[in-house]
Amino acid sequence: MCYILSHSRSLSLSFSYVRRTRQHRWRCCDITFHCSSQALSQQWIQAINEQLSLLSDRPKSLLVYINPYGGKRRGKRIYEQKVAPLFHRASILADVIVTERANHARDHLKTEANLEKYDGVVCVGGDGMFSEILHGLVTRTQTDHGVDQSQPDADLVPCSLRIGIIPAGSTDCVCFASVGTNDPVTSALHIIVGDCQPMDVCSVHNSNTFLRYSVSLLGYGFYGDVLTDSERKRWMGPARYDLSGAKTFLTHKYYEGTVSFLPAEDNVGNPRDKLQCRSGCCICQYKPQLDEKPYGSGRWCVIRDKFIAINAASMSCACPRSPKGLSPSAHLADGTTDLILVRKCSRLDFFRHLLRHTNKDDQFDHSFVEVHRVRKFRFHPKQQEAVSLEDLSETNKKMAFSPICSTPPACNYSSTHSSWNCDGEILPHAAIQVRYLIMTGPFKLLPSGSCLRRNPRRVESGARRSSFFSSDSPTLQTELKKLLG
């Protein structure tokens, strides 16, 4: 039971508490207690506020960034109508910045923001916006501590501020995979009660050049091509992913290259063990201490082949379209990623593989798919042209693609490489090294929603008892402790 507010009207006290509903959704409910006297009512108010102020996990001051152009452009409205009233009721002070350009939030966090004032940063937007805020915060923390993040082996300093996500983007995969639903009210309530879920962050380098951090998906081949194409169709809104997905599927290209990876140890499970990661997950809690190095089983594996897709899923990457996600058993905070290699196969086989992301069948149960849980990996593309698998004649290619390909770059058959899709951003290099970091500091305020203790029946029956505040009740503090659970 989590109270988020108390106020008094004459002899009655009203509280708000969180109630879980279906499909991981949370709602705010009110409950009223009646007091026998005004003095007792004030005593309760004071005691409850004191108890609430002792809950140090709960944020009191937040910095909120709203992307007004994410998803269906409803970010501002979602925040004003659904989130701000809840923050107000929970006495959270929020400084709100509506972004004016891409990377506004990142740059503000990197240099200007007075972070000491805040208990957390909230992102109202999609995965791209979350990634901006992650980059702003991580970079700022490294700069403040004199850490050079361009060094692939630098020991990064964990961020002390948490990030909350109010979903208002197109896919909102990070929110869905960690909370279990894309619902702004649920996310706001998780933030209010101070829930916290640590997350893996990986750093992506090209030699000694730092490229980006990633928390969800690094995808080369299919997902890289989908993103490249969909970026040209941003004006279409979320529907662009369907069109670009269909188009990329029809082009059916493969890419040759070498993947090297350092497998994780056995005690972090494996991608096919069907153990879903939840708050308090034993595998995530079992992670090695920061001073225990090196991670991994110690022996690098090398695979050279032709791939339709190379995906590294640091979390399940579940979203409403794919409720299980790319790797259903991937863990949020175990310092590993599930590396999924989809080798050259027929278009029909690839379709079967994709289809399994939407149903209950095992998407790894194909001869052309393999999956490894890894600590680090590298990829080097082969210097050769991408080839259409179907070996279509020029005529066939034109027939197949002319209706959906209006501009030459969208169907560029002579491109040598695909691009990496890094949490929805395109990386400028195909050759990359990736390292997963166990960050002790929490990166989010939002959990997968299973850690709250609650017992509504007990409190509701207390509310109905007229003698609740009478002298035969236990002392106020004891009663409060019970209530606040």
Ligand SMILES: Nc1ncnc2c1ncn2[C@@H]1O[C@H](COP(=O)(O)OP(=O)(O)OP(=O)(O)O)[C@@H](O)[C@H]1O
């Ligand atoms: N004011 C702005 N104008 C233009 N672009 C912005 C602005 N603020 C943020 N952005 C950029 O918009 C991009 C997309 O935003 P966001 O992730 O919120 O929505 P989305 O792409 O629709 O959703 P998703 O990433 O979940 O698919 C981000 O990469 C961010 O850098």
